[in-house]
Amino acid sequence: MKAMVLYEITDLHKNRFPLRSVELQAPEPKDNELVVRVLTCGVCHTDIDVIEGRTPPTRLPVIPGHQVVGVVEKRGRNATRFKKGEQIGIAWINSSCGTCFFCQNGEENLCDRFRATGRDADGGYAEYIAVSEDFTYRIPVVFSAAEAAPLLCAGAIGYRSLRLTKMHDGDALGLVGFGASGHIVLKLVRHLYPTSRVFVF
Ligand SMILES: [Zn+2]
Ligand SMILES: [Zn+2]
Structure with a gap:
């Protein structure tokens, strides 16, 4: 698949092209994951903070992008929320522990084990993305992918x-x-x- 990849933290004043277009193997879903064919990925100011290291990636290289709308392409064996072909969204919260005080109270962004899409896990600047189905959102078809992406x-x-x-x-x-x-x-x-x-x- 084609993907735009960040290989190193960089200063955008010195480097106007921080992402490299490369060919990668498309991901396969783990048991609770979906592989989504990306239709649109919104661009967020936080992408710049990832690229310049103000909210630094915990792994490099990484594919940025966290306002992702696409259709379910493959499902892991325990991923049953969506059917193949359904339009879903993926946002900034990629995963969290699920058991701490914050996770239990709907504030997963404050969890010690919080991981962000496009920073700690590969994001949506690619043709495909793998994601836990627990952190995906049904996108009603009244929205086009481009209309829905900024909502995420x-x-x-x-x-x-x-x-x-x-x-x-x-x-x-x-x-x-x-x-x-x-x-x-x-x-x-x-x-x-x-x-x-x-x-x-
Ligand atoms: Zn954002
Ligand atoms: Zn937690």
Whole structure:
């Protein structure tokens, strides 16, 4: 398969082409894994932090990319959540221990054994990706792959933040910064809280 691979941490001011296009063997699924044929992988600012080492990979080489939408190509023998051909998404959380306090409370990102897609495990800048089915998301076909991909990081972050505000329709909302998450939150707010005013700082 074709893949874009990061071989070393690099400074993007000195190296404008940090990823190399290479031919690799496509992954095979372990028992609880799916192999997904990638349709789209969104580009996230965190990819730059991986490449420049601010959130450094725990292994190199690694394939970046953590807003992945694709279709199930192969299933491990215990992977039964999805059928072959179903459209699914893969996001930043690649795996966690599943048993600690944080994992038990839906905060797997704080787990000591948290691993990130495209940093600690190969990500979506490739034709195929292997992933535990526990960390995959059904993507309704009302979305195209390209429409759904940004929801898997930027959208998830914005939605989580919006929920934490506990706001109601009519409350004013302030957004600090206006990147990918901010754009998606603005659309969410227009839909969920149509009479709220939004201020962007
Ligand atoms: Zn991201
Ligand atoms: Zn854990």
